[in-house]
Amino acid sequence: MIYRFRIILDATEDIFRDIEIQEDATFEDFSNAITQAFGFDGMEMASFYVSDDEWNQGEEISQFDMGDGQTSIRLMNETSLDGVFSEDQTRMIYVYDFLNMWTFLVELAEIAEPIQGILYPNLLFSHGILPDSAPDKQFEAEQDPYGLEGDDDDLDINDYDSLNFDENWN
Template identity: 55%
Template sequence: MVYKFRVILDAEEDIFRDIAIQEDDTLEDLHNAIFNAFGFDGMEVASFYTCDETWNQEDEISLFDTGDEPGEQKIMSDYALSDLLDAQNTKIIYVYDFIQMWTFLVELAAIEEPQSGESYPALLFSHGEMPDEAGEKIFEAENPDDLYGDYDDDYDEEDLDNLDGGDNFEDYGFEENWN
């Protein structure tokens, strides 16, 4: 079967690409199709994130194994698209370039029979021009008063006198001029 995705840039303007790819292709194959469809060079790190129906981010699936033990963490190439996405689970988030934070909402729009003579992945439709920079992301708590919890920034003079000012590097196991 062929999965047809609509990949939408998280931006104010409508910028999206429709991509067809085989269901047994991997998330890494989808990653390659997305960065090619949007004109990126593919030289940046990226991740997919599973999400719920309202796009709330869940588990990260990265391009490379970043775990403490090699092979401990599953990566994009370990997942066939059909492992994560189907008629009931249609959404996934894609982030390309963790400096720019290009964020895309990827939704499975259709599952169809492959077209005879067609090669996959295929860019089916392109709408909108990519901006020069990713839009600014605003990360904030639902209730800003809860952001710091019970943090108390009132110090008395005795507390301030007991602070060493960060100049005692012997406690950290390295010398002051370590570089």
């Protein structure tokens, strides 16, 4: 089977590519197809992240194992697309170049029969021109997750006597 994906740059402008690739291709193959479709040289690190319907970032599928060996990490070159994508799991986030944070929303649009004579991966459609630099990200956090909002009025960081800590703790 062939997976048809729409890969959208997370930006205000409409910039996307439609790519089809074999279901048994690895995420490394898919990463290469995405970088080529958008005109990157493919020399930067990248990762895929499983996503839910609201585009919340989940489990990472990494290019390299940079863990401490204590936890199992899924690697791009060892993980096939059909091992992750299904009719129920259709979305992922792809981040390329962690210094610039090029972020793409990846969605499985269709599962189809391969067409004889077509070489896969195949760039089906290209829309929009990639900007010179990655779009700025708006990182959002839960509103005041620690309940500190408004409490800093009474805090004087130069008044060490009122701070509740043991200066000889070690």
